[in-house]
Structures are given as C-alpha cells and as structure tokens.
Amino acid sequence: MTQVSMTVNGALCEVDVEDRRLLADVLREELGLTGTKLGCSHGVCGSCTVHVDGEPVRSCLRFAVQAEGCAIRTVEGLAGEDGELHPVQAAFWEAHGLQCGFCTPGFLMTAAKLAESGAPIDEDAARDLISGNICRCTGYSSIAQAVVAAARALQAADPAPAP
Amino acid sequence: MKPAPFTYERADSAADAAARLAEDGDAVAVLGGGQSLVPMMNLRLATPSRLLDITRAPDLARIERSNGHLEIGAAVRQAQAEDSPLVAGAVPLLHEALADVAHREIRNAGTIGGSVAHAEAAAEIPTVALTLDAEILARNARGTRTIAARDFFLSYLTTALEPDELLVGLRFPVAGPGSGGAFVELAARKGDYALVGVAAHVVLAGGRIERAALGYLGAGGTPLRAPAAEAALAGVTPTAEAFASAAAQAQDELSPPDDIHASSAYRRRVAGVLTRRALAVAVARARGEDPAKEEM
Amino acid sequence: MSGTEAVPGFARQRWVGQPLKRVEDPNMITGAARYVGDLALPGTLEAAFLRSPFPHALIRGIDVDAARSMPGVVAVLTAADVADTVPLTDLVDLEGAAKTPRSALAAAKVRYAGEPVAMVVAADRYLAEDALELIEVDWEPLPAVASIAQAVADGAPLLHEGVEGNCYYRAATAGAAADAAFDEAAHVVRRRLHIGRVSSSAMEARGILAAVDPTSDELTCWISSQAPFQQRYLLSLALGLPENRIRVVAPAVGGAFGPKDFVFPEDVCVAVAALRLRRPVRWIEDRYENLVAAPQAKEQDVELELAADAEGRLLAARARFTGDTGAYSYSAPGGFIDFGLAAQSLPGPYAIGEYAADIAGVLTNKAPIAPYRGVGFTASQTVREILLDELAREIGIDRMELRRRNMIGDAPQTTATGMTYDGGSYGAALDRVLELIGYDAFLEAQERAREEGRLLGIGVTPFVEMTSMGTRSHLQSGIHIFSHDNARVSIDLSGKLTVAVGTCSHGQGHHTAFAQVAADAFGVDPADVSVIDGDTGRTPWGMGTFASRSAVFGTGTILKAAGLVRDKLLQVASLLLEAPVEALECADGFVGIRGVPEAKIPFADLAGAAHFDPGVREALGDPTLTAEAFFDTDPTFSNGAIAVTVEVDPQTGKVTIDRIVAVEDCGTMLNPALVDGQLRGGVAQGVGVALLEESVYGDDGQPLATTYLDYLLPRSSELPAIEVAHLETPSPHTPAGVKGMAEGASIGTPGAVINAVFDAIAPHGTAIERLPVTTAAVWEALQRAEVVA
Numbered sequence A: 001m002t003q004v005s006m007t008v009n010g011a012l013c014e015v016d017v018e019d020r021r022l023l024a025d026v027l028r029e030e031l032g033l034t035g036t037k038l039g040c041s042h043g044v045c046g047s048c049t050v051h052v053d054g055e056p057v058r059s060c061l062r063f064a065v066q067a068e069g070c071a072i073r074t075v076e077g078l079a080g081e082d083g084e085l086h087p088v089q090a091a092f093w094e095a096h097g098l099q100c101g102f103c104t105p106g107f108l109m110t111a112a113k114l115a116e117s118g119a120p121i122d123e124d125a126a127r128d129l130i131s132g133n134i135c136r137c138t139g140y141s142s143i144a145q146a147v148v149a150a151a152r153a154l155q156a157a158d159p160a161p162a163p
Numbered sequence B: 001m002k003p004a005p006f007t008y009e010r011a012d013s014a015a016d017a018a019a020r021l022a023e024d025g026d027a028v029a030v031l032g033g034g035q036s037l038v039p040m041m042n043l044r045l046a047t048p049s050r051l052l053d054i055t056r057a058p059d060l061a062r063i064e065r066s067n068g069h070l071e072i073g074a075a076v077r078q079a080q081a082e083d084s085p086l087v088a089g090a091v092p093l094l095h096e097a098l099a100d101v102a103h104r105e106i107r108n109a110g111t112i113g114g115s116v117a118h119a120e121a122a123a124e125i126p127t128v129a130l131t132l133d134a135e136i137l138a139r140n141a142r143g144t145r146t147i148a149a150r151d152f153f154l155s156y157l158t159t160a161l162e163p164d165e166l167l168v169g170l171r172f173p174v175a176g177p178g179s180g181g182a183f184v185e186l187a188a189r190k191g192d193y194a195l196v197g198v199a200a201h202v203v204l205a206g207g208r209i210e211r212a213a214l215g216y217l218g219a220g221g222t223p224l225r226a227p228a229a230e231a232a233l234a235g236v237t238p239t240a241e242a243f244a245s246a247a248a249q250a251q252d253e254l255s256p257p258d259d260i261h262a263s264s265a266y267r268r269r270v271a272g273v274l275t276r277r278a279l280a281v282a283v284a285r286a287r288g289e290d291p292a293k294e295e296m
Numbered sequence C: 001m002s003g004t005e006a007v008p009g010f011a012r013q014r015w016v017g018q019p020l021k022r023v024e025d026p027n028m029i030t031g032a033a034r035y036v037g038d039l040a041l042p043g044t045l046e047a048a049f050l051r052s053p054f055p056h057a058l059i060r061g062i063d064v065d066a067a068r069s070m071p072g073v074v075a076v077l078t079a080a081d082v083a084d085t086v087p088l089t090d091l092v093d094l095e096g097a098a099k100t101p102r103s104a105l106a107a108a109k110v111r112y113a114g115e116p117v118a119m120v121v122a123a124d125r126y127l128a129e130d131a132l133e134l135i136e137v138d139w140e141p142l143p144a145v146a147s148i149a150q151a152v153a154d155g156a157p158l159l160h161e162g163v164e165g166n167c168y169y170r171a172a173t174a175g176a177a178a179d180a181a182f183d184e185a186a187h188v189v190r191r192r193l194h195i196g197r198v199s200s201s202a203m204e205a206r207g208i209l210a211a212v213d214p215t216s217d218e219l220t221c222w223i224s225s226q227a228p229f230q231q232r233y234l235l236s237l238a239l240g241l242p243e244n245r246i247r248v249v250a251p252a253v254g255g256a257f258g259p260k261d262f263v264f265p266e267d268v269c270v271a272v273a274a275l276r277l278r279r280p281v282r283w284i285e286d287r288y289e290n291l292v293a294a295p296q297a298k299e300q301d302v303e304l305e306l307a308a309d310a311e312g313r314l315l316a317a318r319a320r321f322t323g324d325t326g327a328y329s330y331s332a333p334g335g336f337i338d339f340g341l342a343a344q345s346l347p348g349p350y351a352i353g354e355y356a357a358d359i360a361g362v363l364t365n366k367a368p369i370a371p372y373r374g375v376g377f378t379a380s381q382t383v384r385e386i387l388l389d390e391l392a393r394e395i396g397i398d399r400m401e402l403r404r405r406n407m408i409g410d411a412p413q414t415t416a417t418g419m420t421y422d423g424g425s426y427g428a429a430l431d432r433v434l435e436l437i438g439y440d441a442f443l444e445a446q447e448r449a450r451e452e453g454r455l456l457g458i459g460v461t462p463f464v465e466m467t468s469m470g471t472r473s474h475l476q477s478g479i480h481i482f483s484h485d486n487a488r489v490s491i492d493l494s495g496k497l498t499v500a501v502g503t504c505s506h507g508q509g510h511h512t513a514f515a516q517v518a519a520d521a522f523g524v525d526p527a528d529v530s531v532i533d534g535d536t537g538r539t540p541w542g543m544g545t546f547a548s549r550s551a552v553f554g555t556g557t558i559l560k561a562a563g564l565v566r567d568k569l570l571q572v573a574s575l576l577l578e579a580p581v582e583a584l585e586c587a588d589g590f591v592g593i594r595g596v597p598e599a600k601i602p603f604a605d606l607a608g609a610a611h612f613d614p615g616v617r618e619a620l621g622d623p624t625l626t627a628e629a630f631f632d633t634d635p636t637f638s639n640g641a642i643a644v645t646v647e648v649d650p651q652t653g654k655v656t657i658d659r660i661v662a663v664e665d666c667g668t669m670l671n672p673a674l675v676d677g678q679l680r681g682g683v684a685q686g687v688g689v690a691l692l693e694e695s696v697y698g699d700d701g702q703p704l705a706t707t708y709l710d711y712l713l714p715r716s717s718e719l720p721a722i723e724v725a726h727l728e729t730p731s732p733h734t735p736a737g738v739k740g741m742a743e744g745a746s747i748g749t750p751g752a753v754i755n756a757v758f759d760a761i762a763p764h765g766t767a768i769e770r771l772p773v774t775t776a777a778v779w780e781a782l783q784r785a786e787v788v789a
Helices: A023-030 A087-094 A104-116 A123-129 A141-156 B014-027 B037-042 B078-083 B085-090 B092-098 B112-118 B124-131 B227-233 B240-252 B264-286 C025-029 C125-132 C148-152 C176-184 C228-239 C265-277 C287-292 C336-344 C377-395 C399-406 C426-437 C439-451 C471-477 C510-522 C550-577 C603-612 C614-620 C672-692 C744-761 C775-783
Strands: A002-008 A011-017 A049-052 A055-058 A071-073 B007-010 B028-031 B050-053 B063-066 B069-073 B135-140 B143-148 B153-155 B166-173 B179-186 B196-205 B208-217 C045-051 C057-063 C073-077 C116-122 C136-141 C167-172 C187-195 C207-212 C219-223 C246-249 C281-284 C300-308 C314-324 C354-362 C455-467 C486-491 C497-501 C529-532 C584-587 C590-593 C600-602 C626-630 C636-648 C655-665 C722-727
Touching: A011 A023, A023 A049, A049 A104, A055 A104, A087 A104, A087 A141, A087 C025, A104 A123, A104 A141, A104 C025, A123 A141, A141 C672, B014 B028, B014 B050, B014 B135, B014 B166, B063 B085, B069 B085, B069 B112, B078 B092, B078 B112, B085 B092, B092 B124, B092 B179, B092 B196, B112 B124, B112 B166, B124 B179, B124 B196, B124 B208, B179 B264, B196 B264, B208 B227, B208 B240, B208 B264, B227 B240, B240 B264, B264 C775, C045 C125, C045 C265, C045 C287, C057 C116, C073 C125, C073 C265, C116 C125, C116 C265, C148 C314, C148 C354, C176 C300, C176 C314, C176 C354, C187 C377, C207 C265, C219 C228, C219 C265, C228 C246, C228 C265, C265 C281, C300 C336, C300 C377, C314 C336, C314 C377, C336 C354, C336 C377, C336 C471, C377 C399, C377 C455, C377 C744, C399 C426, C399 C455, C426 C439, C426 C455, C426 C636, C426 C655, C426 C722, C439 C455, C455 C744, C486 C550, C486 C603, C497 C510, C497 C550, C510 C529, C510 C550, C550 C584, C550 C590, C550 C600, C550 C603, C550 C614, C550 C626, C590 C603, C600 C603, C603 C614, C636 C744, C655 C672, C655 C744, C672 C722, C672 C744, C744 C775
Parallel strands: A002 A071, B007 B050, B028 B050, C045 C281, C219 C246, C314 C354, C497 C529, C655 C722
Antiparallel strands: A002 A011, A049 A055, A049 A071, B063 B069, B069 B166, B135 B143, B135 B166, B179 B196, B196 B208, C045 C116, C057 C136, C073 C116, C167 C354, C187 C300, C207 C219, C207 C281, C300 C314, C455 C636, C486 C497, C486 C626, C584 C590, C590 C600, C636 C655
C-alpha cells in the first residue's frame, strides 16, 4: 500500500492504495468520481481520458501511485463552482454530441484541451484531433461540430486556467 | 483486465535507476509512459513484480543539442519531442514520424525511450532510430555504453539491453544541408500500428544521391534496413526509375509477417509502393522543396 | 408533421417535430449519469469469470479449493453451484428448429472459447482475477469447427447431441416458379458473399449488479439493459423465483445495439451469488471478455441470383442464406434473426418477381450470435444492391436507371415475402440522395479522374427497414414472439405529468421525445412532463427497446393512456366550468372554454378536485387521473437511400471515403435531431461492417480479434461529415403517423460503401467474396488484372 497525494479538480486528495490500482479506479471508487469511464482498459477507446498536469492522458494506463503530486482534472471538474457549464459541455449539449453518454466524459476532456488552446478549429481539423476517442453512437459529426463551437466560444475569452 | 500485484518504485536519477536494476534486473520492469507496458499488464501478459518509474528523473528528461548530435533523454514524452523546435530542426524525420504514433493523448504519456526499448516492429520511433543510425545510450551500475541502432534490435520485442541495463537516451545525428527525409506509413486507421511503413533519408550532393537510408516498420520481426537497395541508390541521379528500382530491391530484403490484417505478400508489395513515394518526397525536401505528401 | 389538421391524440402540435435539446444530457455531460459500474451499494462484491481457453473441450474436473481460500475471496461458483437453475434457451417457437439450451456455467463441456466455467466473487475485481489464476481445470480438448464448411462436413465433431450435422434449422420455399423465370431470363447475375462476423461492441460492455433487499427479500438486478421486463421474466424462469420477487432496473446504459435484451449465463450466476450470499454482487464485463465471449453478430454465407429481362426488369430471385450462429442458438430469436430475416427482407423497395429461398442455421465453436442493429436485413440488402449494380453493368444501363425500373410504387403493398409495407417514398428517396450527392456531376468527375489514373467510385443503395416489431411484425417475419407494451400517464397534485413507458432508452433520447409527445397530448410544456422507463418496479409491462420499435410503441401507448386521462381531465373541468366537454380545450397547462379566456382552470386545481372534491367524485364515479393503456400495431416500414463516394489508391488498395449522404423517411419525426443522430450512428456502424470490423477466428476456433487493436471500430478520422436529409410519409396506421427508425443506415450503408469501392475498381470487385472489404482485399482484387503499376 502506498500513500498518494494529488490534487483532483482543485481539491487535495490523499488516498492509501495498492500500487497496482489504476488511476481510473481510484478516481471512480476511492474518490467517488464515477464520471471517468473504463471502456477498454488498454488505452484505445479514450473513455478514461482525464487531464494530468494539464495534458489529456489515459487513466486506464496509469497507476494511481504515478500521480503523486500531480494535478488531475476530470469531467466533474469542467463545470464552474456554481454549476455553470464549461463551454465544451454546453457545446456538446447544443450540438447533440452524445447519445448513450458513455464515451462523453472522455471526449469532453479531449475537447476541453483542444478548445482551451485558444486556436480556431475547423470541422476537418476537429475530426482529426478527436480521432483518439471512440464513439459507437453518434458517427462523430455532431461531436466535431461541438468542438468547433467550443473553440470559437473560448477563443475570445481567456482559456480556463490549468488546475 | 486488472494487473497482477507489484511494488512501485521511483528513480530520481539515471544512477539511481541503474542501482535498482543491479539488485534484480530480471524482476524489474522499467516504467516510462506505460503506454505499451500497462496494456500488457492489464491483460496479465506482463507480470513484473517490481515496477521502476523513471519519469521523475530530471537527468533522463532532457533534449540537448551538441556537436552535430541531438540527444533525447529516455523519459522525454513523445508529445514533448513532437512540440520541440530542437527536434523539428535537427531531426525532422523524427518530428514527422511522431505525428503517426497513436494519438496525442497516448503521446502525452508515452516516452521516446520507452518506445525504443519496447521495440515493437510496427512502431514508428524505433524505425526512425534505425534509419538515421541513431545511438542508444545505455547505463548500468558498472557504467555506460553506446549501442548502434543496427545492433540494438535483435528479434521480436527483444533488444540488446541486458536485464540490469537502462536505456537512458538516444543520440541522433543532426540533419545536415542537402539532406531530406520522409516518413510514410499505411495503417488500417489513422494512428494504428502500421501495416507497413517506410522512413527514408537521403543526402544529395551535386544533384546525385550521395547516400540513402531506408528503414521499414511492419516488415519483419524488428525494424529493418534495406542495405542492398540503399547501396544501389548511392551515387545515382534521383529519378522515378531509380526509386522504382530501389523499391523493387528493398522488397526482397524484407520478411513481413502474415496476420489477420494483411498478408506478407501484401505488406511486401506495399512496402515497395511506399518506398517510391517516400524517396520522391525525401529527395524533394533535400532540394529545399515542400512537396505535398500523398494521403496514405 | 405539417398541416393544420389536428393530429388525433394531440391537443395541439407544438413540440412533436421540434429538434429539442435532450433532457438526458446534463447528467451525462457532467459525469453524473450512473451506469451499472458506477452504482455504489455498500458491501458490493465484484465477480470475475473463468472462461474456457478452448473452443471445444470436455471438463474432466475442476478444483477451486485454492481459489476459495484466497484472502479476499468470498465465494467461487462452479456448475454444481448453479445446477438447479434452468438452462437458458431461445424463445422462438420455430417449427423444426432444434433447441440448444445453455447452462449458467458449463458443467461437462464447453463449446466456444470464452464460455464461462466458474465465477469468483471477491472484495474487488483485482482480487477476483488473482483468484481465477488459482483455479485448476482438467480439460480434454476436442476438435473444433470454426466455419460453416467445417461444421457441416462429414464426420465433423458435433456441438450438441441430437443436432445432426450441426445444423439446427433448415427451411426452403418452393422454387418451381422462380426456376421457370430463370429459364426464360435474358440476364442472370449471381454472387456469393460471406458477411463477416462482427461485435456490436457498445462502449459500455455488459454488466449486472444484483442485490437482495433484506427487508422485502426482493432481488433487484441493475442491468446494462434494453429490456428489463424480458429480463425479469427470463431470470424468473432461470432462478425459479416468481416475478413478483424480482425487480430489474436499467440505470444509464452505455449503448446496446441489440444483444442486451436477453439474459446471459453471467447474469444468472451473479443473481445466484447475490441470493446465496445476501450481499450485492456485481459483474462488469471488460473489453477482452466483450470481444471474445459476448454475443457476436451477422455472420452468414449468402448466395444470390437475380434473373432479369432484356430491359433489366427483375423476373425472379433465388437465394441461399446460411447463418454461422456460433455455439448456441441463443438470444430471444436465436440465430434466425440473421439468416431468417435476411431471406424475408430481400425485396426491399423493388418488385423482384418470383422468389425462392433456402435458409439454414449452423452451429460452430464460436461465440453465439445475437441481434445487432440491422440484423439479417444487412446481409440480403447488401448482396442485392451489389447484384443490381452488376446487372446494370452487364446490360449496359445506368445503375440508378435499373433501380428505377424495378422500384415499387409508394402505396401500401405486400412483398413477395409476405411483408406488408405501409407506404413510403422509395423513388423520391432515391431522387433526393442522387440530388444531394450530385450523381451526374460525380460521374463526370470520375471520368476525368480515371484519365489521371485516379480511381473514384460511387455507390447508392435504396433500402427498406422493417420497424416497430409488434406481434404482427414478428409473425410476418416468421418469428413467433408476441409483444406486449403499455404506458401509464398520470397527472399529480402539482399539475405535472408523469409518463411511465415499457420501452427502455439507452441513448435514443426517449425522455426528451416522449415528453414532447405527452406535452402535445395535453397542451403543456415538455418541462412539465417526467418520463420514466427502464424499471420493472416503476413502469407497466413493456418489451423494451430494440428493432426500431420505440417511436411507435412509445407514442402509441402514451397517446392511448393520455387520451384516457385527458378525457377524465376534461370531464372534471366540464363539471367545474359548467360547460360541455366539446367546448373545452387544453392549452398551456389549463383546461378552458374555447374563446372565453377567463374561463380556465389549471391542471393542479383539476387534479385536486379529481382527488378530493366529493361532487366531482360522485359525478365521475372513478375520479383517477391515472390511466394505463396497451398498444400493439401492424409493422411499419421506413425507407431511405444511402450514397457514398470513395477514392481507392490503386497501388495500396486504401479506401478513403469522401462523402456520405443518408436520406431517411421514417414518417412523422418526433424529434429530427434525434433522428439525425440515429442515422449518423447507423452509417458509422455500416462503414465498420463494410471495411473494418471483424471478429476473426482462426481455423482452430481461437478468437484472434481480442482487443481494440485488432477489432477495428471506425474512428472520426475514417468518416467524413455525414450528411442527412429527411422525407416524411406518415404511416396510415400508427398514431401521428410515426414509424420506427435507426437501423436503416446500418442496413443500407455497407452496400453503398462496397458498391462505391467496386465502382472505383470495376470490374475487379467481382473477385471479392467476403466482408469486411479490407485494404488488402481491394489490393488483391486489383492484382488480378494487374492494375497496379
């Protein structure tokens, strides 16, 4: 067992976990943040995507012990303190960018990084940039539209501060 | 798909890592980004009893240029290398190949050293290292050594590293004037392991090819060079015919696998096609042109 | 639905037809939606299954002692522990079909790699998997059959006793008339195509959490499910528990696409463990299990011949459909769902003349087949469309012209296979898709490109999809399963509506769409309607959601129940307003006298009066504002057309999809944005079937596509923006003219993609005999004529 101290969505969390426990499982179970999903456990589908120190990574391919001292951001950390939706969440809702919703948290974390980069994105570029996440329901068109809209919404404003 | 138990350790320097490997190299798996190792652990295809994380060792995470070489530390993240102006300027072939390594989210975690040490034959970075005659820098408790890339990849997923040795970095020659490279692969989907791919690097002098290097992924149990094809290109005027001739020769030097995605014969023939295309682009770049690379 | 006539059942139409944002989304986009793996019941134990590594083997012995005594392990179940559960079997009463029951855990024999033989229950999944490694099984491997040819060969090993030649079903329609037509035909084209085995592979794999309520003794099973009532019924049979002691709840469900409407052996084992241990037990399927052991789909051999006259008018079709069903004919309809429905649906939007079909289901040592979006419709419509292109080429006429010559008219009619269509827009859908894809301009561009050595191609496939599988649909398709659906509508004392339906949304947005329907039934805002589904404890009986049925059955049951409640509401208002019912109208949450704005009463007050006013009670007799209604209907048939343009690299065979256009006519649309989403999702799955996905097995029966590195789902980089358009031909026999939809694109897209590829490499496409059409397969076809430089 190892003590791990990390910041999750801005809050300091300390857990005592087996070395082999995946970051995804610790987020979901020890910390009760079940928004992050496990779709394949081998890094391909992207449902488990979270931000570690500002970069989207697969939480199914990382042990919690590796996250010592890191800042983690999950889908639960996108909305504002008052529940105000992040532009990327609002954009997905507006564009019908989800159906069953299982892949959605992973896509939102990937898309949040893209949108927060401050650069404009067109639909073709969006389709390329989200190609690391798999969706079985939507056919991706509405997701690409959502990413474009979110990037546009964030272009004028400052990007959200990294956690 | 949950991994078997292990104990986790962190190295704070290359020397520290080497000392830990010296204790019991066979039981220790080195953990870089984990993008190749952890899937295997989740499937219980790999069950190391000790995991040594090297990504917190600052001396393993540097990118430095000196004396006509670019040194990339083993723990440098693939995304970091992809974004690095040093890498783009000094080793443009690596910069180009990185865009085809899985997806950005994987590259954010995966390391340059990890990919080379894993030595997957269908992976991009080991093939670039082989093509550019990079040097692998290794270290154990007794000291350091340099392994030429052509001596490094022994067989499927097997390298020349001893059980107590750590891959600490790669040293690439800096691309000089008159040189150009191209990385071209064919995959079922963008970001997949290649069905087959080519890394080509040429140096032009006086309008002719002074020397050429051709490296292949997905064409054997390890990344491969095509020395006979390369030799045939030395000194020739770069024409479509020359490229086709080299491609035909290279095909004979490959031993691509059969699997559920493609036959050996298919991979061999496509390697020839990609060779011609890669050489054309590499030569154009060596001339200072900026050709559009055909969609693969 | 346009027009000024009030739709029967609607107080007014304001919401139906609007692309409202979904009410489901806020939970999903904030990570608050709870799927089975997210539910937190104190004391939950996690299960893992030991699965056969062999495709075919006897179990000589099994030793679980070491596993049982591992710290953290609470129980290990083997076949002996589930011996008094009733084996699972298909529900179809198909004459002449052999049954292939399967036990919850294999006792003496396993029939596919991945078949469960033991279950560990432990404190967490990590420990459970550790314990699996301690179980010892004495296996005696048997020879395995991994294909139809192997399975039916002389001397092939038998999977099930009594199922001779591994063929569990065979039927044929008489062929004399078809044979005669073939003898007379000016043109005959024929084709063999093997439809590859695929996995529905929803992003959430299977899962169940079972717990016994200590106070009521009720067993609750939260299941990633499409059909809670069917599952309650099946669990009741399997466990020997009466249904009134079982509750099945579908929490948020991460996609299903067909196979999640039945009960799996794993579900039975988990329920047994929960009952025995009196603790919650959960099994979350991982992706390896899902790709190896979960039901697979679609695999069949198709042989099709079309006979035509000199002008290309079809005279007859002869077909053979042989399904590779895997180790058990399992799931509600069994393997028939693929080869049987393929035979039924061959005509599509065409008059095909005489028709004769042989169908057969064969068992092999592979994962069992279950329905997957489009089921067998995909196979026949794909091969038919390929042959229509070939026929056009042979005769020398335009491929679309050939289709027009054979297309049926729009009026309701019955096909050669006994399917009674309820009207459509077959010609108009084809026209629209050709207009949107720019067919004529494309043909010119294709010519110019060919001169430059570039291979462009276009494929266009009109389709018909059978939807809303009620009883009569099932009977028409030869599957004798009856259906039963109800909804309950009620108005509460706050004046709000609650709609409880027996369908089970798992991504389709029913909570939004059905609120739109109920809102229009009462003239209220959808925000005032709460929709409940997916819970046997909270809704009336319903078959669930599958086979594109929910738009019709949801709308039908809701409008019927709503009508009963609205009648009662108007009666109450009539008493209180002292006006006849005919003079009243529902609008904006009030019932008022038409033309007298001040004379209106809000729903809340009417509900209060209905509940408690003695005068109202005496006048009405039964004052409840809750009603439940049953609804069943004839099948509805949506139609449409898919157009795909591709470029093929002649040197590598790589196929790049340039554009996809999907036109759909599903009658009255409840919410066009939801329809668009289903179309696009179906297109993507169709592309997967055509080019990328295959659950590959070796000749020895070993599964080879066991991770997402080998089972290739379409990613956004493989698909263009999917363009969609709609036509609306309301059904004459459903409330509001609604038809089902969602499978059409899965049915039509593979043929369109393949025809586009074949058009690009014509005539070399004839060399391709199996799906998926991979890059290597295209290249190899081109090699035959040395197209490659």
